[in-house]
Amino acid sequence: MNQAAVLKSEAFSEQLTRIRRHLHQHPELSNEETETTAYIASLLKSKGIRVVDYGLKTGVIAEIGGQLDGPIVALRADIDALAIQEETGLPYASVYPGKMHACGHDYHTASLIGAAYMLKQQEKQLNGTVRLIFQPAEEKASGARQVVRSGALHEVEAIFGLHNKPDLPVGTIGIAGGPLMAAADGFTVSITGAGSHAAVPESGVDPIVAASHIVTALQSIVSRNVSALQSAVISVTKIHSGTSWNIIPETALLDGTIRTFDEKVREDVLARFVQVTEGVAAALGAKAEIRWTEGPPPVVNDWSLVKLADEAAAAIGLEIVRPVPSPAGEDFAVYQKEVPGLFVFFGTSGSKEWHHPAFDVDERALPFSAAYLSQIAVGYLNSRHNAGNA
Incomplete structure (x- = not known):
């Protein structure tokens, strides 16, 4: 399924929405994401995507590609929720009292699952391997370090991730080099x-x-x-x-x-x-x-990856903005200490900020974020392939 077809596919959009709502209804706190881990793994395996055991207690590492020689590029989403009593009144609100996806990690996870489905369909043409990191315990600023210690970043050349941004409208993406989060x-x-x-x-x-x-x-x-x-x-x-x-x-x-x-x-x-x-x-x-x-270090985006991100966003028709850095923390920064990385903000047209008990995202953004993650991974692998053949 190409990018244009994805963005027009109601079936794909509905599929991602169902996944996101299931995750939203069943939030789990940092390092307790056992049901979430099993759910993600089952969805990936159902599409023939190989899940790789790195010894993590919670979280999922998976791979797509490797049939053609090339580097490994990583895509990351966080999977944990917060200890907040939900006040959205949504029909798919949390069924667990005092626990809520109030930071949109359910959205991030559904987006990466969608990207995985898209990448799987073009697996034979991938010029390398895409490693999918569904990371636990971002809210405790410890999950990325767990992933690094597990060896899941071994041989990864670059890593990409995203975070929803309530104050940006659906259809926009915030891309910037240098400091992005504190x-x-x-x-x-x-x-x-x-x-x-x-x-x-x-x-x-x-x-x-x-x-x-x-x-x-x-x-x-x-x-x-x-x-x-x-x-x-x-x-x-x-x-x-x-x-x-x-x-x-x-x-x-x-x-x-x-x-x-x-x-x-x-x-x-x-x-x-x-x-x-x-x-x-x-x-x-x-x-x-x-x-x-000790919290995460600052998220500092690699300037060399900005052009690639711009091209990926433009390919799926996103409006690119240069965002103001956020004083919030993000342990994606831990990966950037190990390999070049780029983190972006995705417009989700929310009325409440992160960690608010009435926080929600506009699910129309899901196909865009899934397509972006797929496109940036393919773009990176192709750029490295083309550079090697130049």
């Missing part, structure tokens, strides 16, 4: 002072005062340590301390996140965070201990 690191700061009666604060060390000064001081890092030509975000999202109105507690707790688009900026901001936090606490007689939750 490094997303988390922090917990434990501040220890000395408890006392609230009426005699001089007899103790107030961790709430120390925490308040730390929160204020942290805001100076971006404004005074990051160039105006760069960007960073430091957000303290939780403060917890105390048990009673008349007791100065011994400890206070801060949680939050740091977002950066450049590895050097990331390194500098994290180092400065430690200096400010520990220094302010010490100045007020308290002690601060920092525990990091």
Whole structure:
């Protein structure tokens, strides 16, 4: 089935919609995607697509092609859901309380399954191999590392992926070289002072005062340590301390996140965070201990792959836009540390942003995203074949 036929095929569109809705109804959290894994594998095997065992607990790796000599190119989709109670009111809403595909991973998975079906139909003509990566645990920023450790990226020359974008209309695609999504690191700061009666604060060390000064001081890092030509975000999202109105507690707790688009900026901001936090606490007689939750690095697209993506998008009639980078994190970045990669935003005309309990996608985008993934894989293999024969 060629690209034009795919985009006109109501049967293909309905097939992908059924797959997406089944996934949407049966969301599973990170590293718990056992039903999802079995469902994906069964769909692939039903079309004669070979599933390859890399020892992953959840997630599916499959391959198409290899009948003609050529490189391996990878396509990736994430499969996990979020711990959110769905509020869409859809007839195919989640059947599992407190679990929801609120980030569109069901859409990504259905898109890659559709691309797999298309690639299978032209398997004998593929100038190499397409490796399909249905990745677990993106929301925990650990799934890509699991895939890399499994060896599933072995001999892969390049990797491509996509993410739905609610603020882009169906029929558009956001393609850009360089930074596209942010490094997303988390922090917990434990501040220890000395408890006392609230009426005699001089007899103790107030961790709430120390925490308040730390929160204020942290805001100076971006404004005074990051160039105006760069960007960073430091957000303290939780403060917890105390048990009673008349007791100065011994400890206070801060949680939050740091977002950066450049590895050097990331390194500098994290180092400065430690200096400010520990220094302010010490100045007020308290002690601060920092525990990091290392998130994915920034998604930085390989400029050499942009032209290929533009050509693939144009081939199926998509409108190309150059998107503004998103401060959200994406562990597709882990693959880009290993091999050249390109990640794009796909227009899905949504009314709610990612992680909202009423999030949904416009399913008319499914054939476009499936066709794009198929086209970019074929385009890459053909470009490498043509370069070798030049």
